[in-house]
Each structure stands twice: as C-alpha cells, then as structure tokens.
Amino acid sequence: MIRILLLLLFVFLIDWYSFQAFKTIFPEQSWVKIVFWAFSIIVYLFVAYGFLTFDRGSLSLNFGRMISLLVLSLIPKLIVLVFMFGEDIGRFLAGVYQSVSGSREGDFLPDRRKFVSQTALILSAVPFLGILHGVLIGKYRYRVVKHSLEFDDLPEEFDGFRITQISDIHSGSFDNKEKLEYGVDLINQQESDVILFTGDLVNNHAGEMEPWVDTFKKLRAPMGKYSILGNHDYGDYMSWPSKEAKVANLKRLADIQEELGFRLLRNENVKITKPALSGVEGEVASIDLLGVENWGKGFAQYGDLPKTAANLSDKSFKILMSHDPSHFDEEVKNYPQHIHLTLSGHTHGMQFGIEIPGFIKWSPASLRYPKWAGLYEDLGRYLHVNRGFGFLAFPGRVGIWPEITVLELKRKSES
Known part of the structure; x- marks a missing residue:
C-alpha cells in the first residue's frame, strides 16, 4: 500500500511541475490550464481502467494503446520535472542567500523564469515526438x-x-x-x-x-x-x-x-x-x-x-x-x-x-x-x-x- 501511495505521489509531482511550466508561460490563459488537467485526468482514468481489467494472458491492442498513452504522457513530463525541480533548487538557494545577505525583497522564493519553462517544454517535445513516431512508424x-x-x-x-x-x-x-x-x-x-x-x-x-x-x-x-x-x-x-x-x-x-x-x-x-x-x-x-x-x-x-x-x-x-x-x-x-x-x-x-x-x-x-x-x-x-x-x-x-x-x-x- 505504501508503495502505491509513493507512486501516486510521484505521479502527482510530475504533473504538478509540468503544470507549473504551462502556468509560467501562459499565466493569463485559463483554458490552457483546464486542457492540461483534463488531458492528465483522462489519461489516468484510461490507464486505471486498463490495469483493473488487465489480463496478462490476453495482451490486447487496447492494452497496448493504454501503455503507449501512459508513456506518451509521462516521459515528456519527466523532462519538464528535471528542469523545474532544478529551478526550484536554484530559487531556494537564491532565497536563502538573499535572506542571509539582507538583500531580499518580496517573497522568499524568486519568481519562476519564463525561459526555463520554455526550454523544458521545448526539450520535452523531443521524446514526445520520438514516442509518437515509435508508435505510428517505428514498430514496423x-x-x-x-x-x-x-x-x-x-x-x-x-x-x-x-x-x-x-x-x-x-x-x-x-x-x-x-x-x-x-x-x-x-x-x-x-x-x-x-x-x-x-x-x-x-x-x-x-x-x-x-x-x-x-x-x-x-x-x-x-x-x-x-x-x-x-x-x-x-x-x-x-x-x-x-x-x-x-x-x-x-x-x-x-x-x-x-x-x-x-x-x-x-x-x-x-x-x-x-x-x-x-x-x-x-x-x-x-x-x-x-x-x-x-x-x-x-x-x-x-x-x-x-x-x-x-x-x-x-x-x-x-x-x-x-x-x-x-x-x-x-x-x-x-x-x-x-x-x-x-x-x-x-x-x-x-x-x-x-x-x-x-x-x-x-x-x-x-x-x-x-x-x-x-x-x-x-x-x-x-x-x-x-x-x-x-x-x-x-x-x-x-x-x-x-x-x-x-x-x-x-x-x-x-x-
């Protein structure tokens, strides 16, 4: 049970950090945020259904589609996670330095930089397109x-x-x-x-x-x-x-x-x-x-x-x-x-x-x-x-x- 909870927590962190990247780039476009969470929820519901009905003795095409959708969703988000988490470490250290040096103004954590979020999303497109190619073309x-x-x-x-x-x-x-x-x-x-x-x-x-x-x-x-x-x-x-x-x-x-x-x-x-x-x-x-x-x-x-x-x-x-x-x-x-x-x-x-x-x-x-x-x-x-x-x-x-x-x-x- 603990392993399942830790896995769910990790998946949530992946989505949350990916959401931060979209929110930083599109701060005013609420529809982007709605589409992001709607897509993630649909993917996880489909995957949950697939695992609940999974029969290892019958690896159907639907099971394959479930796996491909999960991989297509998670792998690019892992790239975003690396960049956004790395930025948070930098923001935290900057906040500590400003507090110690007395130069801090405003919130403890500096604002996210739009450049980092853009870089993360652009680089995440590489595995996304690679996986999409692998599913549509690469397997043959x-x-x-x-x-x-x-x-x-x-x-x-x-x-x-x-x-x-x-x-x-x-x-x-x-x-x-x-x-x-x-x-x-x-x-x-x-x-x-x-x-x-x-x-x-x-x-x-x-x-x-x-x-x-x-x-x-x-x-x-x-x-x-x-x-x-x-x-x-x-x-x-x-x-x-x-x-x-x-x-x-x-x-x-x-x-x-x-x-x-x-x-x-x-x-x-x-x-x-x-x-x-x-x-x-x-x-x-x-x-x-x-x-x-x-x-x-x-x-x-x-x-x-x-x-x-x-x-x-x-x-x-x-x-x-x-x-x-x-x-x-x-x-x-x-x-x-x-x-x-x-x-x-x-x-x-x-x-x-x-x-x-x-x-x-x-x-x-x-x-x-x-x-x-x-x-x-x-x-x-x-x-x-x-x-x-x-x-x-x-x-x-x-x-x-x-x-x-x-x-x-x-x-x-x-x-």
Missing part, C-alpha cells in the same frame, strides 16, 4: 543488420554461407498486415541459405499466430528454416483451465511452426550438409545446428545443453540457437564443446534506446543484460543478440528498430 521500421564472421575451422564448403536470423515475432501484437508483409518480403530479399528463428512466436497462446500463418508461410530459404521456443511460447504467463489445455496449446504452436515450414528444435541438433568439394559422389561436408529450449537467468529453464549437444563431434562446427542471451554467459561460453556461434533474442533492446554507430549504444536493457543487442565475442566464441522482429506490451519502438540479421560465415584464409 524494419532494418537489415549484416555481419561477416571469420573462422579458422569453418568447412570450406560453407565459406560464404549466409544465415538470416529473426527473433521475437510476438504475433499477438501485430495490427498492420501490409507492413508485416513488407517485413517478410524484406527477409526473403536477403536470399540467405537458411532462416533461423530464435523464439517467441506469440505473446501467450498459439491462437495469436493463426491470422498470420499465410503471411509467414511465404518465408523462403533453400537449405531450410529452423526455429526454437522462447519464454512466451510455453504459455506460462496466462491461466489455463487445465494442464491438458496448456499442453495442447504448446502442441498447436509446434504444429503451426510446421505449417510455416520451420523445423522446431527442442533440445536437439541437426546437420546442415553440402556436397563435399572433393567431388567424390555421396561425400558431404556439414555443420551442426543446435536448438535448445528456453534457458534464461531469472526465467524458466527448460533448456538442456548437454542433451542438445549429445553425440556431436568435438571438432564439428557448431551454431546454437538459444533464445535468452543470459544463457551464453551462464553456460555456453564455458561449455566443454566449442560452440562457435550462438544466436539469441529476447531483450528487444527494450524497444527503446539510442544507437549511433561509433558513438553511443544504450538502452535500459543494458541494466539487465550485459549483452543486450548486436554482436559479441567472448573466450573465442561469438554471440549475436537480435533486437526482435515484433513488439510486446508497448506498441512501438523508439531508437531500437525491428531487426532482420544477416550473418555471412567466412573461412579465414591461411596466411
């Missing part, structure tokens, strides 16, 4: 990220082998078929040898994917499409009428993966083969593709890496699909068998952050995950964390765009 602003990786022991036959990785589709959040089809076409345009999907096909239940099956069936890869499960795919975040219903849901999800043309790997491995360069008929070269079930620090740990890598040669080239990147630091990088490349997703880059190549790369996700987006190398093993194809809860992306990854494997030339 697909970008292709390409990496080329060299390995000493990559079979010659796989020199130039191309992988397209997608992750975190979260089909229950989609609301625009045309934009989604554009994203699927963009995946196909990469013309990779394989497509690897690293989990979270849905938010909670298999039925969310039903409307989009025909769209994702269009994905093409000449050497196969493979997938794993993410933490949301198990149906752990909603209530089921029975254990049997939950099991049936997961089976239906697996069936949908098959309908889409994906081979779902559940703590197992497959070999991807090519004809050997030796020219001997029937002789092949191969790499091992491993798919582990979800294993996350702080999440359910269904994954079994020893089972997944069972009976594999220590000398084979290995690619692991593991949904949660925390698995890499906890188990994979120190695993006795050398796993050359791990592909993960899960973080979404929090769908919010700042990325300017060569200058800055930051997201709140970095506070929870040391390896939260992009390519990492540790102990001679690579990890790539995809920023996600879809979105969850907040129906937008600000600075962290939906990602299609293309990784080209190269055999390091002998010098």
Whole structure:
C-alpha cells in the first residue's frame, strides 16, 4: 500500500511541475490550464481502467494503446520535472542567500523564469515526438543488420554461407498486415541459405499466430528454416483451465511452426550438409545446428545443453540457437564443446534506446543484460543478440528498430 501511495505521489509531482511550466508561460490563459488537467485526468482514468481489467494472458491492442498513452504522457513530463525541480533548487538557494545577505525583497522564493519553462517544454517535445513516431512508424521500421564472421575451422564448403536470423515475432501484437508483409518480403530479399528463428512466436497462446500463418508461410530459404521456443511460447504467463489445455496449446504452436515450414528444435541438433568439394559422389561436408529450449537467468529453464549437444563431434562446427542471451554467459561460453556461434533474442533492446554507430549504444536493457543487442565475442566464441522482429506490451519502438540479421560465415584464409 505504501508503495502505491509513493507512486501516486510521484505521479502527482510530475504533473504538478509540468503544470507549473504551462502556468509560467501562459499565466493569463485559463483554458490552457483546464486542457492540461483534463488531458492528465483522462489519461489516468484510461490507464486505471486498463490495469483493473488487465489480463496478462490476453495482451490486447487496447492494452497496448493504454501503455503507449501512459508513456506518451509521462516521459515528456519527466523532462519538464528535471528542469523545474532544478529551478526550484536554484530559487531556494537564491532565497536563502538573499535572506542571509539582507538583500531580499518580496517573497522568499524568486519568481519562476519564463525561459526555463520554455526550454523544458521545448526539450520535452523531443521524446514526445520520438514516442509518437515509435508508435505510428517505428514498430514496423524494419532494418537489415549484416555481419561477416571469420573462422579458422569453418568447412570450406560453407565459406560464404549466409544465415538470416529473426527473433521475437510476438504475433499477438501485430495490427498492420501490409507492413508485416513488407517485413517478410524484406527477409526473403536477403536470399540467405537458411532462416533461423530464435523464439517467441506469440505473446501467450498459439491462437495469436493463426491470422498470420499465410503471411509467414511465404518465408523462403533453400537449405531450410529452423526455429526454437522462447519464454512466451510455453504459455506460462496466462491461466489455463487445465494442464491438458496448456499442453495442447504448446502442441498447436509446434504444429503451426510446421505449417510455416520451420523445423522446431527442442533440445536437439541437426546437420546442415553440402556436397563435399572433393567431388567424390555421396561425400558431404556439414555443420551442426543446435536448438535448445528456453534457458534464461531469472526465467524458466527448460533448456538442456548437454542433451542438445549429445553425440556431436568435438571438432564439428557448431551454431546454437538459444533464445535468452543470459544463457551464453551462464553456460555456453564455458561449455566443454566449442560452440562457435550462438544466436539469441529476447531483450528487444527494450524497444527503446539510442544507437549511433561509433558513438553511443544504450538502452535500459543494458541494466539487465550485459549483452543486450548486436554482436559479441567472448573466450573465442561469438554471440549475436537480435533486437526482435515484433513488439510486446508497448506498441512501438523508439531508437531500437525491428531487426532482420544477416550473418555471412567466412573461412579465414591461411596466411
């Protein structure tokens, strides 16, 4: 109860300080003050209704709109709060100084400066417009990220082998078929040898994917499409009428993966083969593709890496699909068998952050995950964390765009 009261107090302070900025700039326009408070009250009533009727098992579009409205309202006001509170500290210190020096005239606190309020509101427009762009455009602003990786022991036959990785589709959040089809076409345009999907096909239940099956069936890869499960795919975040219903849901999800043309790997491995360069008929070269079930620090740990890598040669080239990147630091990088490349997703880059190549790369996700987006190398093993194809809860992306990854494997030339 105390936490709720403190949260309500903090929210009130955010609004009160924002109101001070408007009152300073528009001292005579009473309609501005009425509009400000009316908008704030409507937002909070809508949010309160959303939370009172919230069902985690059904993240509806209305819930997404509620989250976007809350973020759109609060984040810009936080910018105003910083400026106005900072000004109040300055006003208080000025009042103390004037009182001590005997130079005080009038009230203890000097009047607010219009310039500070104007600056606060102008700067608050930046996150406001950014969030608005993220909700209306950013969530479907697909970008292709390409990496080329060299390995000493990559079979010659796989020199130039191309992988397209997608992750975190979260089909229950989609609301625009045309934009989604554009994203699927963009995946196909990469013309990779394989497509690897690293989990979270849905938010909670298999039925969310039903409307989009025909769209994702269009994905093409000449050497196969493979997938794993993410933490949301198990149906752990909603209530089921029975254990049997939950099991049936997961089976239906697996069936949908098959309908889409994906081979779902559940703590197992497959070999991807090519004809050997030796020219001997029937002789092949191969790499091992491993798919582990979800294993996350702080999440359910269904994954079994020893089972997944069972009976594999220590000398084979290995690619692991593991949904949660925390698995890499906890188990994979120190695993006795050398796993050359791990592909993960899960973080979404929090769908919010700042990325300017060569200058800055930051997201709140970095506070929870040391390896939260992009390519990492540790102990001679690579990890790539995809920023996600879809979105969850907040129906937008600000600075962290939906990602299609293309990784080209190269055999390091002998010098």
